[in-house]
Amino acid sequence: MATIYDIAKKAGVSVATVSRVLNGVDHPVREETRQKIIEAAKELGYRPNKIAKSLAHRRTYTVALLIPSITNNFYTEIAEVIEQKLGEKGYSTYLCNTQRMIEKETQYVDDLIARRVDGVIFSPTRVKPEDNLVNAKNLEELRKNGIAVVAFGSHFSNVSQVYINTYEGALEATRYLLELGHRRIGFIDGLEAGTRKSRRRGYIDALKMAGISIDASLIVSGNLEMDGGYECVKKLMRLANPPTAIIVVNNFMAIGALKGAKDMGINVPEELSIIGFDDSKLSEVVEPPLTVVKQPLKEIGDVAVELLMEQMEREGAPRMVKLKTQLVVRASCARRK
Amino acid sequence: MATIYDIAKKAGVSVATVSRVLNGVDHPVREETRQKIIEAAKELGYRPNKIAKSLAHRRTYTVALLIPSITNNFYTEIAEVIEQKLGEKGYSTYLCNTQRMIEKETQYVDDLIARRVDGVIFSPTRVKPEDNLVNAKNLEELRKNGIAVVAFGSHFSNVSQVYINTYEGALEATRYLLELGHRRIGFIDGLEAGTRKSRRRGYIDALKMAGISIDASLIVSGNLEMDGGYECVKKLMRLANPPTAIIVVNNFMAIGALKGAKDMGINVPEELSIIGFDDSKLSEVVEPPLTVVKQPLKEIGDVAVELLMEQMEREGAPRMVKLKTQLVVRASCARRK
DNA sequence: ATAATACAAGTAACCGATTACCTATACGTC
DNA sequence: GACGTATAGGTAATCGGTTACTTGTATTAT
DSSP: OOOHHHHHHHHHHHHHHHHHHHHSSSSOOHHHHHHHHHHHHHHHOOOOHHHHHOOOOOTTOOEEEEOOSSSSSSHHHHHHHHHHHHHTTTTTEEEEEEETTHHHHHHHHHHHTTTTSEEEEEOOHHHHHHHBBOOHHHHHHHHHHEOOOOESSSSSSSSSSEEEOOOHHHEEEEEHHHHHTOOSSEEESSOOOTHHHHHHHHHHHHHTTTTOOOOOOGEEEEEEHHHHHHHHHHHHHTTOOOOOSEESSSSSHHHHHHHHHHTTTTTTTTTEEEEESSSOOHHHHSSOEEEEEEOOOOHHHHHHHHHHHHHTTTOOOEEEEEEEEEOOOOOOOOOOH | OHHHHHHHHHHHHHHHHHHHHHTOOOOOOOOHHHHHHHHHHHHHHHOHHHHHHHHHOOOOOOEEEEEOOOHHHHHHHHHHHHHHHHHHHHOEEEEEEOOTOHHHHHHHHHHHHHHHOOOEEOOOBBBBBTTTOOOOOHHHHHHHTTOEEEEESSSSSSSSSEEEOHEEEEEEEHHHHHHHTOEEEEEEESSOOOOOHHHHHHHHHHHHHHOOOOOGGEEEOOOSSSHHHHHHHHHHHHHSSSSEEEESHHHHHHHHHHHHHHHHHOOOOOOOOEEEEOOOOHHHHHHSSEEEEEHHHHHHHHHHHHHHHHHHHHHHHHOOOEEEEEEEEOOOOOOOO
């Protein structure tokens, strides 16, 4: 494969001149020389070597997207805009999918440092499904090695991050159900959802503000997939005094809950109202279409890239951008009879 | 950031020895020296620089996944296994999503060559939505520059590829409908589906073999999203003599078709049977759950990685692996009344 | 005792760029 | 004519590793 040395020889100039011409560096070069070089490059089928460039520049123009899942629409939608925007700015994107396994996250971080990525957009994986801990060490390791980081989907101090106000989202969802006349409202939580605590807090606060006391039996948890929601709804609806409405913290679980209710012969929304979190084609497509608290996925991606650019270029103080959720009303909630 | 020169100085040895120890090269080194070096590396917080390694080795241990979409479950599921398997083998994965724009594909190819990726797993984008052409030049360009390539979702000569026998899938689906007594079977095609021609051929051949003549008005095309299916089903069902069953070439379109039928007040499956292509959560979740021709996504990913490894390591002749589809019977088809 | 071999490590070229610094002309000014 | 300054281009160090080849010493064989 041709190098700039080959071009230099063919055009009868030095490599410095070749480099200048090929990169449009601000240094005078005679038009005639320029043409000779361009010609030679073309004839040799020259392809610049970004590896060598990276080494010399000490920048790789590479960013990693480090996320817990890639089959969930939530991450997929964000990933799409991130990869696209980074591409527009000349960065390539490494896909790093931990599949919710914390050891994989650590491995990725190690490798990303070795590969000298310029930045990482990072949605941390929980250490164990049962808890809400993330491995702050991984993040620190990246920063210690001079890599710009932007986080989302979790809380860190001292890192740029895009934060979705799911507390308010849950508050709004609960209030919506209250307005529809519901008083016994269930809450299906995820065993490892990142910001679930704030969702649960929103739910609890809304009830409290409405003067409704919290019934712990109305709060249950399951895994983040459809079967998690399926089982949770059964637990709730078998209660002596079951809820008339339920809030579910994620998209798959909400669909599972809907399915569970149907299988029990419960009509949605006539006998049970359901609100999910995260919007996707799935939510539109089920029967009845789900009312959901939508997170602004495109915006999350957009902002993440902007924040990362800031960090990579100006190395300024970390910034946090707060984004709002939006209640998308479809047909899965009804006034209490 | 510490380099092997720093380690060499600190341990009082040469860089060659450091490199040998750190990479476990087969060259005798005294245990004492080895320990000194490892110690020094640890104390300096040494991080190997894979960029420098890549330059010296002329291998990057990087592979690109070049696909037309990342929000469609079909690609997402494949992407997950590919990224995982490559990771196990020490490769990082560049995510390259063309969003079905052919110019983007060309840009990616250019950049991937410059970045000297070792291989590309490639599902080509159609040149124009209307036609079935792919840009073979892009593939050639990769190969010409010594990059291993494995293709899927399209046909090429002289490249390793994993090929899904959708012809047989369509054949089987059509026969299934025939067995259920249907005689007027519609076909909803995609404007840019890769192997759609074979799907259509399977449909046509099955009918012919059953002695049923082809009615061109029963074959319509739309875009690959839900609205494409939605509009197509309306076209078909407004026919003077509408079909009693329909085959749809992709997952989103099938769901759109289902929705369209419902909106027209047509009962599925009582009045209209529908079979889709590609399986996903979506197909399970709709009402009624869709009967589909499932493509073996995990297997596609698995095989793609295996074929790529072959190409990268042994540079052997290209191989083609054929995979079968599977008819997943759910509830969207019924016997003709 | 000496030659041959194994062991342990070092020297320096190389991978393919970038770029600080230097050199040689040409031109204009006083 | 001497000097300052653009203009055009070259030299060589550098980025951080790898590795072919060399060297010096210890061990074994003869």
